[in-house]
Amino acid sequence: MFSNRVKWDVSSNKISSLLQKKLQQGEEINDLTESNPTKCGFTYPENEIIKAFSDKSILQYTPEPRGILPARRVISNYYQTRGVEINPNNIIITASTSEAYTFIFRLLCNAGDEILVPCPSYPLFEHLSQINDICLSRYNLYYDFEWHIDISSIETAISDRTKIIILLHPNNPTGSYVKQDEFEQICKIANMKDIAIIVDEVFYPFNLETRREPANLLKGHPKLMFTLNGISKLLALPQLKISWIVIAGKPTYVQSALEKMDVISDCYLSASTPSMLALQQLMPACSQLRNSIIERLKTNYKFLKESLISSSITPYNVEGGWYSPIKLPRIHNDEDWAIKILDRYNVFVHPGYFFDFTDDSTLVVCMLKEVNAFQKGINIIKKVAG
Template sequence: MFANRTNWNLKQNEIADRLQALKALGTPVFDLSESNPTECRFEYLNETILDPLNMVANLKYAPDPKGMLGTRKIVEDYYRQNGIFVDSSQIFLTSSSSEAYSFLFRLLANPGDNILVPRPSYPLFHFLADLNDVELKTYPLIYDHDWHIGTEHLISSCNEKTKAIILVNPNNPTGSFLKAKELEKIVEFAESSLIALISDEVFFDYPFNANCERVSLAKIKTTPTFTLNGISKAFGLPQMKLGWIVANGPRSFLNMASERLEMILDTYLPVSTPVQNCMKTWVAQREIIQKEILARTNKNRLFLHSLLSKPHPASLLNSEGGWYAILKVPKIKTENEWVLTFLEEDHVYVHPGFFFDFEAEAYIVVSLLPIPEVFEEGMKRILKRISETAKH
């Protein structure tokens, strides 16, 4: 009786089973997969975040499909501070990036059309594609001391049914920012092929080095582009549920896309009034919030570098930003076996590389958000385990 698009394998995997069993026994687990900032003891998460919720304006409902103009003006100003000039009419508010993806898939693709996504990247893409009846195709991110997009493979993977190319900038979990030369080549191809570009820039404000090369698609006007961001990452407030789409491109396209996208949003009216009213207060705290999160991710990453400064069977892959780190581990075990070993023997939980659709083994992915005491003890345990296992 259910739609074929929901015919997923819903059986819990072995790793999740083991983690659940340990928690049921009351066994403390060092969770190095934790990427929810509200679970990581940040000081910015205090009652001042809640203050603007207590305002009379939140009792009034005056829906605007694109979102309140005042809130969109705040997003407009966010880009202006980064030297990117977009108009509030180009901004569409959503409750999340996932919802934004769904709206854009509905806008751009018919059932059976395809959309390109990077590999490795979010596991979420597969579910979003299924729910919107589109085919997912991948293009590689190639690691050679640094990450770069396999642009030739990307171009050759497109066909007449390709409606959009998704760029995750910086990518998650590789932490690699889109480079100007890559963007130039991709924009040129997209423009000539009438393919839209969707840029997910939720981690854009989190470079490990403020001077690293970063380019946003929000400023591209020569070809259809949609840039996604939101307060989940930019303000460290995933519980407040507010994201946005910045549409750009040639004027004729922009007019038609805006009309259709506005109708889609008018059908759902996804964003609550209180969260939009709160933006004026929260945006004033954005710099403080990002500074605290960046201090945490940099501290944990530097600690990881220090642990691996001497020869070790594991190695840390280079990255430029975001909230994750990737370790290459010996192939003497599969990723699944490594993760289970860390759980069962060391009570440390990490993501296997296959969770992010890595093409080859063996990699593990750790979050840089946990408090230093948790991160440091967890990393010491798994690196010791790797070293001891590799000796035998």
């Protein structure tokens, strides 16, 4: 009855089964994978957010495939603060980043075509590629006290059916920004092969370093590039369902992409009108909230680095984002470590294999957690590792 594209193994793994058992028994779990900002104890500007939805214009509906112009102007103004001029007409508003990916895949890929994604990276791409009947190939990141893109692995992975190279800026969960020289090399390869580039910037504002600013990839020169972002991370408002695509590149490619994307988007019209109308007030209202998130991330990352000095655990250096991978002793693999920590001490972490880490003793934690709970969890992990 069901299609081949959804022939997934949806049975629980050992870690999720143990977690569900403990939750059903009423045990309290210190969840160091929590990435929902609305559950992490931040103070939201409640009055301002509610007021943003009080305009009577939300009672009217004017369907626009690219999203209503006032919202696109707000997004354009956001990029101005980063020193980049973006024409609001080059912006497509969607309900989520996943939907944005799907629109782009439908725009560029036939069934069986390929996309390139980084490894390690977020497992969402596997499902999105299957849903869209395309194939997933990987290029490698390597680590020498900071993460780098292995450009040769991109060249090796490219085939006659490669349509898109995906860059995460910064990557999740390595927290590594794409470096300017890497981007220039990738643009050169993509332009020679007529391959489009997607730059996912959902974690871009969360820079944990002060010694250097992330590269501004929107100033690059690819033939065709799609930059993704949204308020799920930028404003910590995932429930309001607003993301967007910025289309850039050579004018003829951009114009053709926009015209075709209009048809795709018009089939769905999924972006919320109230959320789009509220965006003009939400952007400034949530700027302090974003600053609070950045400060917590920096506090938790500083504690993580300092508390693990002289321990058996090695934290990877992270440049930005919400996550941090840590390397434990190889006396257990990542899954066994995660099960042991959860079973004995009720601390829940991701095993590295979830993100395709090649090192089998890596765990991944989310640094969004409230400070005291985060520190308690890290101290327990350190205790278990010995």
